[in-house]
Amino acid sequence: MAQNGRPRLSENLSNSQSLLDIRDLKVVYLTARGPVRAVDGVSFAIRPGEVVGLAGESGSGKSTIAHATLRILHPPALITGGHVLFNNRDILEMGEIELEQFRWSNIAIVFQSAMNALNPVMRVRDQLLDVMQYHGIPKAVASEQAIALFDLVGIDPQRLDAYPHQLSGGMRQRVVIAIALALKPSLLILDEPTTALDVVVQKDILHQISELKEKLGFSIMFITHDLSLLVEISNRIAIMYAGEIVEKAPARVLFDQPLHPYTLGLMNSFPSISGDKHRLTGIPGSPPDLVNPPPGCRFHPRCAQAMPICSQEAPVTRSMSDSHSVACHLYAEV
């Protein structure tokens, strides 16, 4: 629709309850083969103190949403529509100078490859101080805060003088989290924060993040492909497929009563450690090419319950209850 320049948001649309409110966000990557519609009309909100999980396979647009929220997308990526409201301010309307002050002090991100996010030739202390000094905290104050931050994430402050290669993978991840928390953001985006870590370390870090969240009261956007992990850590979960949100629900509801066939398929892709052992099916086929997404519902070529209408019309998102919504023709008439 709004390809060039988004329409201004009318005032009464603002929803004061949400910390972050993403509405109809659209991002394309311009490639030689044509535009890749990586995020295609995604809407969801994060309330203060809430953990919202974004789940989906690689290429489903999860990370693109995170990057769009911080406006750190680079060409050929282009935000073509929608609004990203943070405390009712549209991030997509901010100027560069305002944006520079806004980033990190309000929203910080822990990247997927956090182990490589650190500069190998700088001591971790300097990398921590760098962030704080850039945002105008005097060096003396920042030095003290650096020690407090290391305490907070469970690393001996003596390790502040270490170089990244002298730290283990788990410790490096903690350093990156400390840097993310340096300016006390109210929203922390975690983009596959533990994918590269071993299970035991992963558990430690997640435990720590939950503790910090309770203590400091920030909200979390948690991005991962591991649904079983999300069910444990999130309040609400949005399931993404091929650039769209196909189902949204509170974590427990989603786990107990998944509605969308894709969500069901994802649930069927993780063997359990304690449940009965039965053959799991996964999902046949592979995700679509987003240059030419399939017509109708994007999931229909892989869907076991596809009907004729699924290849013709894109399903609209329908609320099944206060907090549970799904975009699927199976639930068109309720």
Added chain:
Amino acid sequence: MTQTSSDPMLNTDQPARKPPILDVRGLTKYFPIGTFVSNRLVHAVEDVSFSVRRGQVVSLVGESGSGKTTIIRLIARLIPVTQGEILFNGIDVLKSEPRQASLDYRRKVQLIFQDPFASLNVVHNIEHHLARPLIIHKKAANRSDIHDLVCNLLETVGLNPAPEIARRYPHQLSGGQRQRVAIARALAVDPELILADEPISMLDVSIRMDILNLIDDLKAKNDISYVYITHDLASARYIGDKTMVMYAGHMVEGGPSEDITRNAMHPYTQLLLSAVPDPHAGLRTDSGVTVRGEVPSLINPPPGCPFAARCSKVMAICRQEIPGTSEIDSEHWVRCHLFV
């Protein structure tokens, strides 16, 4: 687990009557590091013993650096063994073929790697990848035979239409399809044992089960045995008849997969289990066994149990002696001083 039986426990009994295809005894690998003036050794694999019966899948589980991959590289004889025996069909291959593995051994023991993007050559098409083992191991006489065999292989692993796929190049296939090609390549030479090194960890979640089920089907159909390496206890249980748990180069516990997950004895196995996210068990905040810490350095490690530094039940003896093997029952064993 397989489609023939609803009770997974029955399957673990069935191959029990068959002789072991692979029997590893006291396998040890030290890597020297540093310059010639220092003689530091990385104790990558230390005194590991286990066996794989015909038609059985044995899962090796452990964190990164626990020595899983080194074990299968030793079994495949890609690197020399420091100490120990590898009995294949009852013959100690390190003695019978001391310098390097024979062509026959390399045919019977095949590998599947973790990264299907790195294990296929970008400048050759799929037919080339599958034809090579057929030519090297003299499985086909002429070009048209080779083409037919290649197509058969592709169909076996569910890649259709086969002639079309055979012409494609790796970049034209998805990750799951590439991993199927890697499996087809291993199958090309009628192997008896396949060593699979984290074959699903690089794949999209929705297609992982497809690949695991394919491995499982091939096990039943072609009577192939597997050593399956993973860091994920849940998938180890899903596919493995037996599960062996590795920690810092040591094998600390082993037994039928069901026993390992339901009745874990070793404190490390219990720690691993508690770390697996499991929504089926309900939302847990903490199970109480969480121990901070990471795998110790493997360079000239201190004496005693490798897990002693992190173990909540550590005793004085744990820091002095490496525990011997204690049997919990006929199949399930543990190496921990608590059970001596």
